[in-house]
Amino acid sequence: MVNINSVDSASSQCPCGSLQTYVQCCEPYHLNYSVADTPECLMRSRYSAFVLRHFTYLILTHHPDYLQGLTEQQLAQGNTQWLGLEVVSSKQQSDHAEVTFKAWFIDNKQIDAIYECSSFVKQQNRWFYTQGQQMTTRLPGRNDPCICNSGKKFKQCCAKRLS
Template sequence: MTINITPTDLCPCGSQNSYQQCCLPLHLATSVAQSPQQLMRSRYCAFVVGQFDYLISTHHPDFRHGLTVAQLAQGNTHWLGLQVLTTKQVGCHGEVTFKAWYLDNKHIDAIYEKSSFVLVEGQWLYTEGTQMSTRAPERNEPCICHSGRKFKHCCAKLTH
């Protein structure tokens, strides 16, 4: 499920900047990501707002395995928030470990992944990721959507 946001809305990637100051220029190809973390955040945002062409163009062709825009557009995921856990960049290679929280059939889960990136001709590209499992947040932990509220008073209510 994609959401409609205006350029002045907060960017879904969690940067606390507006969409027009953050991921929109990347999605419009008027600029390129300057780091693996910026690319990963913009790719998460692309899932949220339905910029599926951007996801294909920033996915290294050797690692797409036939993935298409049509396949990406099939999903009906309700994205809740992004947590960047670690980032690492050494020369032309980078890694970002993150949790991308979503709601599916009143069940909260996350894509918990260590993603790999490579810099090719001045553009960072996603290559592949290692999937891991995670637990749902505890009731009194901060909410995964970055609302500033406790999980039990925010996204946990979506599961009822």
């Protein structure tokens, strides 16, 4: 069986949509070789970790005071098929930051997004996710660029996967 969530070669593009390779982009964070130095960078690497099912990383970068009992096992129960990440805005004020993003996914032939304004805090030189405020979003127009960063129009790309 082919695992659609795997990145199996050094030339694979990073799932976070940076247009860099995974090795140059989010992998060093996932392997703990380096620390995400901006909140947007952390947010992107957390999205990639969801795609690639690096649940340990998701727990480690989630501020312990805000985990509310969340475990790797709970995260592993999810089976979301992610399509792409769109960072809408990010702002930072000293050790606090907010990043608003849309994380697109397909479920049961329906495309939807987690549209969230996430909050982050910096402690001991590391950024942590604290909590997010969810919003609702609409699908892109048929002629808009596709959500998966393919460079194609939505109607010529992921919209074809709708029933």
